[in-house]
Each structure stands twice: as C-alpha cells, then as structure tokens.
Amino acid sequence: MPTDLELLERWRADDREAGNLLFKRHFSSLCQFFENKLDGDDVTELVQRTFLACVRSRDSFRNQSSFRTYMFAIARNELYAFFRRRRTQRERLDFDHSSVADLGASPSSALARDQRHALLLEALRSVPVEQQLLLELHYWEELDAGQLAEVLGVERTTARTRLHRARERLKIEFERRSSAAGLALDAEGTPLRPRRPLRQS
Secondary structure, eight states: OOOHHHHHHHHTOOOOHHHHHHHHHHHHHHHHHTTTTHHHHHHHHHHHHHHHHHHGGGGGOOSOOOOOHHHHHHHHHHHHHHHHTSOOOOOOOTTOOOOOOTTTTOOOBBBBHHHHHHHHHHHHHTSBHHHHHHHHHHHSSSOOOHHHHHHHHHHHHHHHHHHHHHHHHHHHHHHHHHHHOOOOOOTTOOOOOOOOOOHHH
C-alpha cells in the first residue's frame, strides 16, 4: 500500500486517482476535526475548503512533516478563518481564550457512550478553541508534541507546555460539571482520556 508521501508525489504529477485516495484515507479524521466544533452544514463546507486548500498549496509541502500534520495545519487555518468571517470587522477573536461555546457555534450532535463521556465532551467544548484543538489532535489523532508543534507552528517545548495547560483546564471544567451533575469522579479526580464521540450513521 502506498504511503501518504508516495501518493502526494503521484498527485503532484497530476495523478488524480492518487489525490482522491489520499483524501479518502484522511476524510474521516478531517470530518471529526470539525464535527466537535461546528454543525453539519458548516462541517461539510470546511472539509471542502480544507481539501481545496491542500490542492492549491500542495507544491509548498516540503516533506518536512507528515501529510496529516500538513492537513491539520490547513484545517486549523480554515476553522479560524471561518470564525473570523462570522464576526464583524471590529471584533478581534482570541482563540487562546474563546471557546466554541463563546463563539456561538453549534457542534454536531454525537452519541455519547454514557453520562461521563457526555460531560467530558461538554467540558472539551468549553475550553478555549486552541486548547480543544490540541487535546483532540493528541488524544483522537494521536499526534505527539512534535507533530502538534508542526500544526501550530511553534517549538516542541511550547506545544508540550500548551498541551499540559489544556489538560489542566479540561480537568477543571470536567470536575465542575461532574460535581453539578452529582457524578462521582475517579480516584484522582481526573477525566478519562477524551475519546472520539460516536458518529451518527
């Protein structure tokens, strides 16, 4: 089976089938990236925008990272551009402080496995968007600190520090919601590793 980089090279040589296979391979992950932040119609739009941006900028990819980190970096840019388009010119968005809830977004509904999982997803959507993105890419897409650094365009140590802060913020939000719901925490009082929500068929 060809690697992502092999498919990308073939795609650069105008092999459309290779390009289609590359996107098919990563389509589900890209949909998931947007689904926990936006509603269905917006998810479809941004998946298409991300793919088109990958097409337009494919020759700028220098194989210094994996195709997945390249794709998620573009997806992050498209997500932030989407939120900015929805605001007036006078409003300045700070994704290090504003959450999906603050931005008035309506994430696609997902089938939570249980009450604990539902509260964890709710807590995840209440942390700043940049922290939500970090946590989802780390736990759902299994990106390590180096790969997260490539997506964010920062140093590895900076990405590691931001991920630690994101975990701490998620812990606080989860514990607050669990307490309000009368749900007992585990021995350490920390949430489970954020798992992917179950996608509806």
